[in-house]
Amino acid sequence: MGERTGDTAVAGRFETREDELASRLRLAVGRLNRRIRIDGSESLPPLQLSTLVTVEQHGPLRLSELARREGVTAPTMSRVLSALDEQGMVLRAPDPGDARGVLISISDDGRSRLREVRSQRTALVARRLDRLDEAQRAALAAALPALEALLVADED
Structure with a gap:
């Protein structure tokens, strides 16, 4: 070789x-x-935050679908949803297509928390970008379409 x-x-x-x-x-x-x-x-653990984002983007969802999308077991997702429910960030409603099922959606408090987290994280990245020179920022801006294209195959 x-x-x-x-x-x-x-x-x-x-x-x-x-x-x-x-x-x-x-x-x-x-x-x-x-x-x-x-x-x-953040006060939210990564899996809780990720679950909130998934419910916001794809909800309402059943627990099994959420677990699949997050790559965790149903018992793990059940614990995550219990914690989010206790904090008032998700809502549970009967599944009209299956009386035994429950659909999870994001609450107004959950949306508010996601806005706060996103705002805080954007500010953190902006501070880091401020440390770069103009050429480095331009290089990152030019690379964004390629970086975003890397995500397309992973979206459901």
């Missing part, structure tokens, strides 16, 4: 430029996301 132009040896194998790009992008996005969560110090 010959080395291709632009490839580098990594841990006994060749890493392509695409591998390096994917790795650097994953690390940068992951660390930025983690930094925003830490600096934001």
Whole structure:
């Protein structure tokens, strides 16, 4: 196996430029996301926040559908929904298509909390952007369509 132009040896194998790009992008996005969560110090755990966003975007949903979309078990989702329900951030209503089922939707308090979190996180990112020079900000702006295109395949 010959080395291709632009490839580098990594841990006994060749890493392509695409591998390096994917790795650097994953690390940068992951660390930025983690930094925003830490600096934001929201009172909602990540799964509760993610569940609220999912219900806002796709609701009303049954517990089983929420669990599937969030990639957790039904018992885990039940605990998450109980916590959100106790805080008044979700509403439960009978499923008109199945008398045994319940549909979960976001409450006005839940929408309000999401607005607060989004506003706070946007301000945190804006402060970080302020530390960049104009060329770096322009490079990020130019990369946004490509970054947003990476998300399309993951949306339901």
